[in-house]
Amino acid sequence: MVSGGAKPSGQRAVARCDELGVAPYSDSADGLFRAYLTPAHAASLERLGGWMEEAGMAVRLDPAANLIGRYEGSDPDAPALLIGSHIDSVRDAGRYDGPLGIMLGIEAVAALGGRQMPFPIEVIAFGDEEGSRFPASMLCSRAIAGTLEAGALEVADRDGVGLVDAISTFPVRVERSRDTFSSDAPSQRVSTSLDTSRLFLSARYKTALAFLEPHIEQGPVLEAEGLALGVVSGIAAQLRYQVRITGKAGHAGTNAMHLRRDALTGAADAVLVVERIAHEVGGDLVATVGRMIVGPGAVNVVPGEVDFSIDVRSGIETVRNAAAERIVHEIGKVAQARGLELTVEQVQDLGASPCDAKLTAMLEDALVESGHRVRTLVSGAGHDTMVMASLCPTAMLFIRCEGGVSHNPAEAVTADDAEAALQVMRRFIDKLGANYVG
Incomplete structure (x- = not known):
């Protein structure tokens, strides 16, 4: 003591x-x-x-x-x-x-x-x-x-x-x-x-x-x-989002690859979008996916829903805002291409x-x-x-x-x-x- x-x-x-x-x-x-x-x-x-x-x-x-x-x-x-x-x-x-x-x-x-x-x-x-x-x-x-x-x-x-x-x-x-x-x-x-x-x-x-x-x-x-x-x-200014990607859960052994609506593979593409845009913008901009929840979370089930966070920061608010807008837009394109549903909720905005x-x-x-x-x-x-x-x-x-x-x-x-x-x-x-x- x-x-x-x-x-x-x-x-x-x-x-x-x-x-x-x-x-x-x-x-x-x-x-x-x-x-x-x-x-x-x-x-x-x-x-x-x-x-x-x-x-x-x-x-x-x-x-x-x-x-x-x-x-x-x-x-x-x-x-x-x-x-x-x-x-x-x-x-x-x-x-x-x-x-x-x-x-x-x-x-x-x-x-x-x-x-x-x-x-x-x-x-x-x-x-x-x-x-x-x-x-x-x-x-x-x-x-x-x-x-x-x-x-x-x-x-x-x-x-x-x-x-x-x-x-x-x-x-x-x-x-x-x-x-x-x-x-x-x-x-x-x-x-x-x-x-x-x-x-x-x-x-x-x-x-x-x-x-x-x-x-x-x-x-x-x-x-x-x-x-x-x-x-x-x-x-630095911060923006935080909560993202949900919804597909269709199914048996891992019976769902053909070309017919799947796998929420996790879509989320994986989305995470890479976040990383790529942060690298492309450069400077002091940083963007992070730090939390992810996969449902239903079984080893033999194709994931039907994924929730994850996105954190975007920069000392310049206009840079942060432009990067965040671009990230959300391109994640939307990923979801559309894969036949997935997407919801994005802004949960924090600190200037x-x-x-x-x-x-x-x-x-x-x-x-x-x-x-x-x-x-x-x-x-x-x-x-x-x-x-x-x-x-x-x-x-x-x-x-x-x-x-x-x-x-x-x-x-x-x-x-x-x-x-x-x-x-x-x-x-x-x-x-x-x-x-x-x-």
């Missing part, structure tokens, strides 16, 4: 991420998988809530199951500086993608040692960013930012459990008289009788001073250049998100003053920062990860790099305080 009385440090932040990398903080016994509104999520909130309290924060759980620790400023009515990242993970995940940003936020508050800034500081552990349980990502930051559409909540997980049912039975509640957590009873804050969209929208913030997200790079640039840290200038110029410059100054060379990067991965930009100015600090590996158990960061990030964050907070005008 990690000692709560230790001095605030990057080393402690990394150790706490490691502690949350195993059961009961994982839904998997063979690695890390922490999905939204699961027992592992609940256990992690219990532990995080304790660390937030040790750092001097009052702790609450909002209606979207975001955990928020609040450290009061000299003016409690001032808009808060928000620091945070996500606590959920992909399947078979690394330990630092998301949680490290939360832990560093807690350490930055703990390092203040009771000293107040002109504004409050709130550290947020977003419940869902990855979209690893429900077929849409960043549900929780979108709730806080007020950009969540009601239709996005009408979703179910792979087991058919709807979002409304999952949150109404989430086993974490907040004792209203105390800032402590208990998991021995169902939530008292949510109910299946409540309208889910109204519930999530009640998590919305009215105002905030700024949002800072420390996060591992998830790429190899910083390591290749021998740098511990980088400043993010913006985040390119530049970080705030003033906050970025402030973060760069903090980097230089801490003895680091400034390196500015565009993030190809999506982050809660891009959603929070609709609420307030944003800044993002990248931390080197070994080999650029992420979404993988081999994900690794060093305590020294985490400490460097913490020192930069402390300088950034001081600069923000010195420049604050109430």
Whole structure:
């Protein structure tokens, strides 16, 4: 167990991420998988809530199951500086993608040692960013930012459990008289009788001073250049689709090849279309098919239905949009040529998100003053920062990860790099305080 009385440090932040990398903080016994509104999520909130309290924060759980620790400023009515990242993970995940940003936020508050800034500081552990349980990502930051559409909540997980049912039975509640957590009873804050969209929208913030997200790079640039840290200038635009190709299932031994309407071979052609177009467009465009479900899924049956995802990203929205339109058009031609039915549903559209110029410059100054060379990067991965930009100015600090590996158990960061990030964050907070005008 990690000692709560230790001095605030990057080393402690990394150790706490490691502690949350195993059961009961994982839904998997063979690695890390922490999905939204699961027992592992609940256990992690219990532990995080304790660390937030040790750092001097009052702790609450909002209606979207975001955990928020609040450290009061000299003016409690001032808009808060928000620091945070996500606590959920992909399947078979690394330990630092998301949680490290939360832990560093807690350490930055703990390092203040009771000293107040002109504004409050709130550290947020977003419940869902990855979209690893429900077929849409960043549900929780979108709730806080007020950009969540009601239709996005009408979703179910792979087991058919709807979002409304999952949150109404989430086993974490907040004792209203105390800032402590208990998991021995169902939530008292949510109910299946409540309208889910109204519930999530009640998590919305009215105002905030700024949002800072420390996060591992998830790429190899910083390591290749021998740098511990980088400043993010913006985040690439994303489009996600859910595609269904329907053919006709039949006996694998009696269906002649020339008469088949095989949904899987059609899907295979479609996947190659996605790859080919991404290569042809080039630049920073990337396109990925990351999930596929084949039905009926029997070894001796010609597949009759295939569902799969498409993820298209670029730092330039017009490039992304043109490539996505071309992909959907050419997949339609594949389906038509093979006599298959096709449905394509757009499930997410996140525009390119530049970080705030003033906050970025402030973060760069903090980097230089801490003895680091400034390196500015565009993030190809999506982050809660891009959603929070609709609420307030944003800044993002990248931390080197070994080999650029992420979404993988081999994900690794060093305590020294985490400490460097913490020192930069402390300088950034001081600069923000010195420049604050109430």
